[in-house]
Amino acid sequence: MxxxxxxxxxxxxxxxxxxxxxxxxxxxxxxxxxxxxxxxxxxxxxxxxxxxxxxxxxxxxxxxxxxxxxxxxxxxxxxxxxxxxxxxxxxxxxxxxxxxxxxxxxxxxxxxSYEAIMLAVYEPLLNHQSHLLRTYYEVRQRFMKVERNRSSFDQIMQEFFQLIEKPCFLSIPHLDIHINKGTTFEDYVVIQQYPMKNIEFTKNRYEYLHLFSHKNNQAITAVKVDILNPFNDLCTLLVYQKDAQIPESKVMIIENVVDVIYERLQMEYLQKKERYTRLNNLADAILQNTPTDLNELTLLLEEANIEQYDFYQAIAFSSTNFEDKQRKDLVLQKLHSLRAKHIFFEHHNYLIFLYNFQHASQQITKQTLSKLFDFSILEKEKASLILSEVKRKQAIKEILPECLDSIRFNRHFYLAPILNYSDLGVFSMFIKGHQLDNIQQIIPTGLYHLWENEEDLFLTLYTFFISNRNYKKTAETLFLHSKTIRYRLNKIEQLLEIDLTNPIQLVNYEVGTYLLELKKRSQSK
Missing domain, CATH: 3.40.1390.20 (HprK N-terminal domain-like)
Known part of the structure; x- marks a missing residue:
């Protein structure tokens, strides 16, 4: 009034x-x-x-x-x-x-009398409140039928559109849901945004958006409300109208649909969580607790819907930023996109995908992953993307150990952010025997001393090995004169008491040099 x-x-x-x-x-x-x-x-x-x-x-x-x-x-x-x-x-x-x-x-x-004036003010206010509550109750009754029928988001929005009698739009990015009812306003841009004054009986926060279309030279107002949801994602409902303000009775309708959408989101979340837990347990049973009975394994694969083809390959991911949910979701999204037939499970510090495909030639390669993931970001996070060998069903139990062994090796001796299990070569024998810490025993003591105390000499020796023992190429790589390289290598021969022209004698020293360089890289990251 x-x-x-x-x-x-x-x-x-x-x-x-x-x-x-x-x-x-x-x-x-x-x-x-x-x-x-x-x-x-x-x-x-x-x-x-x-x-x-x-x-x-x-x-x-x-x-x-x-x-x-x-x-x-x-x-x-x-x-x-x-x-x-x-x-x-x-x-x-x-x-x-x-x-x-x-x-x-x-x-x-x-x-x-004062009483007469008070009654004159409060009577229409009370009547208005009664009207709002009655509207809320009547709309609630209609939406209860929608809830009982477990209607989809599209059905909820259709019912809402009939009640509100205005164009409306619902966006739930996490579920890839974008529903428009009535006229669309895609060409309109927001030129002003401000909070709507709260009215009685509302618990949500509303905003007015003033939109304008340069294409149509028209303006319109939208009422916006963000809906809290368990997915921790932005869920938005918009109601469009020509008037600058929306009637309070219409707000009561919006309040109801927000409640219904929230309940539906809760149900979606619980169902997704239940399905995630079930599939996670199923993947755990296949990869970590693989049945010895082939028939039992086949039943698990059928339940996971990955028993159609003969070949299997896994990708494991581990990172120092593993607890970052946004980062993890991005990785999950990319790995999901690789093959339609897959299942995965998540451990507290790694996740692993198991893919099923028809031909061995369809295996996922390092080149495929390098197109999906930024090497610089992976290295910054000291991340490991591990590709297992391609296996048939009978050898699935070997897949998880291969992935975990590679992750463990990469933490101690950082090879690269993206690895095939086969890249470990002879070092895989140390991991299989749980002798990773004993790898350092194959490094000659003199070489270890050189690595710790003579940085320039060690770098020269490492560059010499990766340059195929070519003096000229070593000098070019280090931007030094070839005489300087020969002087340093002669000094190394004296310190280590070795002959750099004897390939048999150099095996341990070359392998040890690579290991120490990988260890240094791992520590720096």
Whole structure:
């Protein structure tokens, strides 16, 4: 209700507005009788204050001015002053304060009771509240049928569209759901956005969006609400309309559909979580606790829907940022896209995908993964993407050990972010025998000393080996003169007591040099 609507009622037909048209459009939400002028302690915005001038007679002009100033600050909608036989005139200076602080002053006669004014204000407010609650209840009854039938998001939005009678749009990116009902507004851009004032009986936060289409040279308003959901993703509902504001009764309809969508999201989440747990356990049973009975394994593969073809290959992923959910979801999305037939399970510090395909030639390669993943990011995270060997069903039990062994080796001796199990070569024997820590025993003591204390000499020796023992290429790689390289290598021969021209003698030293370089790379990462 607005103040001017109150003044049009018969009960106030003999009242007089002393401040002209000031504040007549102020909304009224409550009424209070003035007992003391310290209204900052009890008054509130959009309130109508009732008083007799007696409440102000003992106050000084400064106190009354402060009283008006405080009313203005709070947002009081108006001041009704009741006169009686003792005080029939309101001082001109009080009226001037009302004009100065934009507080409407209404004079009423003594025969108009405070109770009558309160009833005049509260009756339409209560009727309006009753209407909103009734609307909410009726809409809720309709949506309960939708919930009982476990309707899809599209069916929910269709019911909502019929009730709201306005174009609407629902976006749930996590489920790849984008539903539009009624006119679409794809060419419109947001030019202004601000919160909608809360109304009674709402628990969600709404925003108004002003949109404009340069193509159509048209503007429109949208009501936006973000729906909380267990997927921790942005779920948005939009309702479009031509008017700048939406009726409160329509907001009650939106409140209901938000509840229904939230309940449906909860159910989707629980179902997805249950399915995830079931498939995770199933993948665990196939890869980690592989049955020795081939028939039992076949049944598990059939349940996972990956028994159609003869060949299997796994990809394992491990990273220092494994707990980063957003990063993990991105990796999952990419690995999901590789093959239609797959299953995966997640451990506390790695995840592994098992793929099923028809021909061995269809195996996933390092080249395929290098197109999907950024090497620099993988190296920064000290990530490992491990490709197992291609296996038939009878050898599935070998897949997980291959992947975990490769991850373990890459943590100690960092080869590369993307590895085939076959890249480990002879070192796989140490891992299989759980002798990874003993690999260092094959490194000659003198070479270890060189690595720890003579960095330039070790780098020269390593570069010499990776340059196929070519002096000129070693010098070019290190940007040094070939005489410097020969001098350093002669010194290395003396320190290590070896002959660099004897290939048999150099086997342990070359392997040891590579291991120490990988260990250094692992430590730096």
């Amino acid at each position: 607005l103040l001017k609507q109150l003044l049009e009622l018969p009960i106030l037909k003999n009242s007089k507005t002393l401040t002209g048209s000031i504040g007549l459009d102020n909304p009224l939400e409550s009424v209070m009788v003035l007992e003391a002028i310290d209204i900052e302690k009890w008054s509130k915005q959009h309130q109508l204050i009732l008083t007799s001038f007696y409440a102000l007679t003992d106050a000084s002009m400064d106190q009354v001015r402060l009283f008006f100033k405080t009313m203005r600050k709070i947002g009081v909608s108006g001041l009704v002053i009741k006169v009686d036989r003792l005080i029939t005139m309101i001082p001109e200076w009080v009226i001037e304060l009302g004009v100065e602080y934009c507080i409407p002053l209404i004079k009423v006669h003594q025969d108009v």
